[in-house]
Amino acid sequence: MRIHHDWKGLSPEARGATVAMGNFDGVHLGHRSVIDAARAAADAPLGVITFEPHPREFFQPDAPAFRLMNAESRANRLGRLGVDHLYELPFDAVLAGLAPEDFAREVLVDGLGIRHVTVGADFCFGRKRSGNAQTLTQLGRELGFGVTVAPLIGDGRNEYSSTAIREALADGRTRDAERMLGHWHRLDGEVVHGDKRGRDLGYPTANMAVGGLHLPRFGIYAVLIDVLTGPERGGYTGVANLGVRPMFGENRPNFETHVFDFKADLYGEHVSVALVEFLRPEMKFDSIDALIAQMDQDSAKARAILEAR
Structure with a gap:
């Protein structure tokens, strides 16, 4: 998958895709339905248009963190779904100020040269969210690109939503979150240096920053680990701690993962950690x-859960 950070100056092979458009926070089953509809809409490379930072972060920079995924995690998930081009458009004052018709003409047509765009039924765009799916459909007729409006989907009781997934994760209900996501909730990022206290305890850990995210319930999790870069690339199992480590008097959230039966150095490598069970x-x-x-007991329990999957 190729990632593009602007809609201007793209090479010819990066233009002309059929795209799904939205924020796709979590890339849950509702988002998957929009992407699948885009995939079926036209014989062209599959693209996803999203925005970075999330528009809510731009308009409310001091609000509590709400994102399920950082940009790296979202890109990793979209790559797993077979997306050819990810257009991660910079959401700034210029983009926020475009009227719907200007966004459609300047970004979608002149910049990306899209053939077809698919959005969810609740999609809004343009200055002050003044455009919606119906507006986009009309603009597509005028400007020469196709539009599909994908219906919202759910489990028969509720629509799949990032809000419901946040609530499940806040309660530690990882399997309920997985049911709505269609995949395990993951934390992705670079392994950074910590205080190396785990090594002294016999449980070395890979530490990752989790700033800017809506964090799941603090505690211990059975996890699956994908090492994405470096010589140790591959899948592993382990146990992870998410929280502030009250035993050591810390108050800054930290995510540290102990990889079972693993001896190599992961500093600087990128990993993706799936929260399987609280x-x-x-x-x-x-x-x-x-x-x-207690860590011995946690590890034994995590091994049993992961072996029984």
């Missing part, structure tokens, strides 16, 4: 020995 909340122990005993 094991327990964070705890403060009376001693380091008590902490290690």
Whole structure:
């Protein structure tokens, strides 16, 4: 998959796609239906148009973090779905100020040269969200590109939504989130240096930053790990801690993963960690020995869960 960070100056082979357009936070089953509809709409490369930062982050920079995915995680998921081109458009004052007709003409037609665009039924775009799916359909007729409006889908009771997934993850209900996502919820990013305390405890960890994300329930998880770069690329199992590590008096959220039966160095490599099952909340122990005993129990439980999948 090729990633493009602007709609201007694209090469000919990057233009002329059939695209799905939206924020795609979580890339849940509702988003998948929009992408699948785009895939079926025209005989052309499949593209996805999304925005970075998320428009809500642009308009409300001081609001609490709400994103399920960072840009890297979203791109990784879209790549797994067979997307050829990801157009990660810079959402700034210029883009936010375009009227719907100007967005359609300047971005979709002149910039990306799209053949067809698919959006969800609740899609809005343009200055002050003044355009909607019906507006886009009319502009497509005028400017010469096709438009498909994909219906919202759900499980028969509720529509699939990023809001419902956030609620499930906040409760530690990873399997409910997976049912709505169509995949395990993942945290993706570069492995960074931590305080290396886990190594001293016999549980070395790969540490990742989680700033800017709506975080799942703090605690211990059974996880699947994909190492995406470097000589150790491949799939592994493990146990992870998400939280503030109350045993050591810290208050900044951190995500650290212990990879089972793994001895190599992952610093600087990119990994994708799937939260399979919540094991327990964070705890403060009376001693380091008590902490290690609990970590042994957590690891045994995680191994059993992952082996039984």
